[in-house]
Amino acid sequence: MIQKEKINQTNHYFVDEAGDLTFFDRKGRIIVGTPGASKFFMVGVAQIFQPEQVTLELAELRKQLCSDPRFKDIPSMQPSANKTAITFHAKDDHQDVRMEVFKLMQTFEIKMYVAIRYKAELAVATQKTYETLSKKTNQDDIYDDLVKRLFKDRLHKANINHIVFARRGKTAREEALQQAINQAKRNFETKWKISSDSTTIIKPAYPSEYAGLQVVDYYLWALQRLYERHEDKCFIPLAQKYRMIMDLDDRRNKNYGEWYTDSNPLSLDKLKWFVG
Numbered sequence: 001m002i003q004k005e006k007i008n009q010t011n012h013y014f015v016d017e018a019g020d021l022t023f024f025d026r027k028g029r030i031i032v033g034t035p036g037a038s039k040f041f042m043v044g045v046a047q048i049f050q051p052e053q054v055t056l057e058l059a060e061l062r063k064q065l066c067s068d069p070r071f072k073d074i075p076s077m078q079p080s081a082n083k084t085a086i087t088f089h090a091k092d093d094h095q096d097v098r099m100e101v102f103k104l105m106q107t108f109e110i111k112m113y114v115a116i117r118y119k120a121e122l123a124v125a126t127q128k129t130y131e132t133l134s135k136k137t138n139q140d141d142i143y144d145d146l147v148k149r150l151f152k153d154r155l156h157k158a159n160i161n162h163i164v165f166a167r168r169g170k171t172a173r174e175e176a177l178q179q180a181i182n183q184a185k186r187n188f189e190t191k192w193k194i195s196s197d198s199t200t201i202i203k204p205a206y207p208s209e210y211a212g213l214q215v216v217d218y219y220l221w222a223l224q225r226l227y228e229r230h231e232d233k234c235f236i237p238l239a240q241k242y243r244m245i246m247d248l249d250d251r252r253n254k255n256y257g258e259w260y261t262d263s264n265p266l267s268l269d270k271l272k273w274f275v276g
Contacts, residue, residue: 008159009157009158009159009160010158010159010160010161010162011047011154011157011158011160011161011162012047012048012049012051012162012164012212013045013046013047013048013151013154013161013162013163013164014045014046014048014051014163014164014166014210014212014213014215014216015043015044015045015046015147015150015163015164015165015166015216016043016044016165016166016207016213016216016217016220017041017042017043017044017143017166017168017220018038018040018041018042018044018217018220018221018223018224019038019039019040019041019042019119019224019228020037020038020041021041021119021122021139021142021143022036022037022038023037023119023122023123023126024123030120030123030124030127032119032120032123033119033120037119038119038224038228039118039119039120039227039228040116040117040118040119040224040227040228041116041117041119041122041142042114042115042116042117042220042223042224042227043114043115043143043146043147043150044112044113044114044115044216044219044220044223045112045113045114045150045151045154045216046110046111046112046113046212046215046216046219047110047111047112047113047154048108048109048110048212048215049109049110050108050109051210051211051212054108054211054212054215055210055211055212057104057107057108058088058101058104058211058214058215059211061100061101061104062084062085062088065077065084065097065100066084066085070096071094071096071097074094074097076092076093076094076097077094077097084097086208087206087207087208087214088101088207088214088217088218089207089214089217090217090218090220090221090222091221098218098234101218102218102222102234102237102238105215105218105219105238106237106238106241108215110215110219110241111241111243112216112219112238112241112242112243113150113154113242113243113244113245113246114150114219114220114223114242114244114245114246115146115149115150115246115248116227116245116246116247116248116249117142117146117248117249118248118249118250121249122137122142125137140168140173140176143168144176144177144179144180147177147180147181147184148180148181148183148184148187149184149246149248150184150246151163151180151181151184152184152187152188152191153188154184155181155184155185155188155196155198155200156185156188156194156196156198158198159198159199160198160199160200160201161198161199161200161201162201162203163177163181163200163201163202163203164203164204164205164210164212164213165177165202165203165204165205166204166205166206166207166213166216166217167204167205167206173204174202174204177202177204178200178202181200181202185198185200219238219241219242221234222234222235222238223235223242223245226266226268226271227271230268230271232267232268235268239265239266242260242266243261243262244259244260244261245259245260245261245266246259247259247260
């Protein structure tokens with residue numbers, strides 16, 4: 001096996017999810033797409049090239065917005081709410097605040113990678129697994145599979161990789177995440193016959209602890225609106241930052257899904273007639 005020459009570089013990645021993994025109600029009926037249950041589940045990775053600068057600029061913007069008299073009576077802006085005054089979160093932020101954050105994020109040097117699953121497909125597969133094997137699908141397994149896919153071709157490019165994962169619930173899951181990253185490395189080695197001895201440092205965290213998690217949250221929110229609501233006004237200004245979007249269940253053209261890159265850029269027109 002060929003040993004990849006080490007690159008004297010540290011890469012910084014921030015990982016979050018959008019949507020949920022709720023498939024059924026209490027009676028076992030599929031509720032994908034009903035109010036409160038998303039149609040899609042996404043995991044996104046933001047590679048941020050100047051994370052310290054991003055932290056400073058987002059903190060300065062938050063300070064400016066919190067002192068802006070236009071927002072003084074907005075509940076989410078109050079420190080007691082533990083929302084915008086503490087951390088930016090696209091779902092919770094006021095729409096005027098959101099636009100200011102999006103405007104700033106367009107200036108950041110980042111690369112965004114996303115993997116998407118259609119929950120209707122997952123629900124059917126989950127049902128079949130339970131009916132044939134009496135085994136319930138572990139939601140963490142779905143998440144970890146997307147993590148492996150997203151990092152398979154990333155980790156050999158630097159000798160140190162810092163990966164910050166947004167916490168999922170109350171557990172850190174550091175060991176499981178490390179296993180997913182290790183498997184991503186093995187998958188890369190199997191495919192390309194190139195081994196990598198890069199060091200990977202994993203840290204589960206909350207968005208208030210790392211500004212990079214706020215960035216990936218906003219990028220995922222814009223993409224989620226494109227898929228869930230057919231709205232592209234937030235996606236379009238950021239579109240060039242999405243370096244790869246793996247739409248794994250859109251098998252119209254290829255069995256492994258549709259890959260959106262520079263050579264096949266994603267647009268609403270490509271999804272409009274297909275996504276229900």
